[in-house]
Amino acid sequence: MTDIALPESLAAARERLHVALENAGRPINDARLLAVSKTKPADMIRQAWQLGQREFGENYLQEALDKQAQLADLEGLVWHFIGPLQSNKTRAVAERFDWVHSVDRAKIARRLSEQRPTELPPLNVCIQVNMSGETSKSGVSLDELSQLASEIAGLPNLNLRGLMTIPAPTETLEAQRKPLAALREAFLQLKQAFPDAPLDTLSMGMSDDLEAAILEGATLVRLGTAIFGARGSASET
């Protein structure tokens, strides 16, 4: 397990977000922190919860379900599924999560809507957009975005909340900002095209590009390493 002092690292992440928002001229409650807890034990999530963190992101279904079972006594947890999603996993995600950030196919969206239990509120979804071309296989292209958005907007048990991206890593702040600025532009266009959809979420910014993402309007940043420390092995990431 990683040697990280969670109280310090979580406080530092919150401070970093506040400073980034201030530097962007935005109110300090204008974006929130999603703690990405993949590969980290349930005890670390419990500790983060004790420190006031409520929203957690997970990538691997079985691992997430195991941790959810261990944390069933905690109140107010909000679970976000942020990893690639195959159709044979949609039912458990529809039943156990509050958000999915990685929707990039109509088939997946339809299954999530059909399988969402009716006693739960609609599942919140973001469409994952691929802003880096061939370096990533996940996500729709900007050309395909509007088509998928209209499919999702017509599904009864999903709320289309926004867009998510994982850009290819780049070095400079300016280079980081470019794809994020393009996603923001696509988000603004989407809001105009779908005025009835509850579009309020721009899910972008990770441990290495939080500042760029906040400058470009991110409303939810997904921090793993910065909060929980490095992830063990390459196969875990």
Ligand SMILES: *Cc1c(COP(=O)(O)O)cnc(C)c1O
């Ligand atoms: C792992 C992961 C993160 C967190 O990445 P860090 O660089 O550790 O902050 C964010 N978003 C997604 C989709 C991830 O898979």
